[in-house]
Amino acid sequence: MSSIEEKQQEVVEEFAFFDDWMSKYEYIIDLGKNLPVIDEDKKTEDYRIKGCQSQVWLDASLNDEGLVDFKADSDAVITKGIISLLIRVLSGHKPQDITKADLHFIEEIGLREHLSPTRSNGLLSMVKKMKTYGLAFDHQTK
């Protein structure tokens, strides 16, 4: 199982193949379309991260091995594609590793604008929420 850092490297290497923004975004859109959807009963206010432009729902659970599984969804497909990258990097790791992860890959693949506070698409809040889940599960297991 690769570490969070190794997974970030993988993503960065993958994105290095794209030489224009269109192919990069087409890939993100594909990822968005293929992200396993969250259960309909989880698409409620409790799981919703409200952004100004698009909505994001996030659910997390701790599996038997003490690793965190994230599931998420959005009504906007580009947001969903970026979510899918975040889940790929952070899901399946120990709570404390998630909490302290430095997510530098977003910037390196040129998607930093999507996590800027002014974008208000819920992604920045989603990253914060993922880390909060990490923290909460960390406390729970202690």
Place this chain on the structure above:
Amino acid sequence: MSTTTTDTYKKASLGERVRPDFPILEREMNGQPMVFLDSAASSQKPQAVIDSISHYYTHTHANVHRGLYQLSQEATNLHEEARIKARDFLNARSEREIIFTRGTTEGINLVAHCLSLCHFKEGDEIVLSEMEHHSNIVPWQMVAERLNLKIKVIPVTDEGELDMEAYDHLLNERTALVSIVQVSNTLGTINPVDSIVSKAKKRNIPVLIDGAQSTPHMAVDVQKMQADFFVCSSHKMLGPTGFGLLYGKEEWLDRFPPYQGGGEMIRSVSFEKTTYNELPFKFEAGTPHIAGAVGTTVAMEYMEKLGFSAIEKHEKDLLDYGTAKLSQIDGLRIVGQAKNKAGVISFLVDGTHPSDVGMLLDKFGIAVRTGHHCTEPLMTRYGIPGTVRASFSVYNTLEDIDRLYESLQKAVKMLR
């Protein structure tokens, strides 16, 4: 429209002629020549406005209304020239009826605050409409909560027009104010303000008209309109940010208590008793946005020089061309199809989310607005998450719309 007609159009268009006056339109966005279609949020500024502000700070700046020295008097003259200009621009009776504000939002808050102190009483009703901007909802809700007032809402039809019959039924002896937008920022609908005001006037009900989106596009005559209050923002009408106008009938403004306390708005101050300055200064506490006033004068002059009939015609051409062109895109639905419309096209494309469309258009160098446009109740009315909105100003051209059309086609193809 045939290609030949389009070409002649393009050559003659106002947009082509005034474009060089707006230096920012030369810039690129994401490596592409920028197409700016978000003027309903804030318009760009002509060089003359930018120069006037820079010239003011370089040569004429001093605090106004205070200094006996020449520089302060020159600054005061420039500042007060804006008031005279605004009086004529809105056709107010007197410059005493023109209050400088930070913008439309502050204008509405000022009126709401003052009416709450001298006019509204428990059980009164305020009539708004479903297409109001949050700025024309929230200040009234805040007052309504404090004084136990009711908010009544004029519904919007499927086409995006006000249901005028419903309006008639909402007016009654408890109605204490009608506050309506003249042009919808989301739908582009031009509301029949003359008839809205006259119906309220028959019952002696005061009316506020939100002119944030109308002043950039059409000549406004507050006397003809007969509204008691009219508010607008300079930054949407080619002027600087942080500056706006509140027109209020003198009899109301005289009755109003002051809004904020401080310098400028007083006649004399002692710890026992303070007396207030006369109109309009009673409502202008603190050092005003002098540079904002200077830039606004030039913006108003600039628009008058172009002429509102030419501006209206040009924007109508853009709207008609844009509507016809965008309607060719498969699955595109225009939200807001009022008969009388300003240069705004709000739309959704089947199988796409507005924010995805907006993100891709940005990559193509096209600046549009996406989301609820600060009109959440209207989005709820239509049951949609938001729209993509292209809005036009004097400097837009048919080529801008062609670029939007081509980029939108590509974006939709990527997303579906």
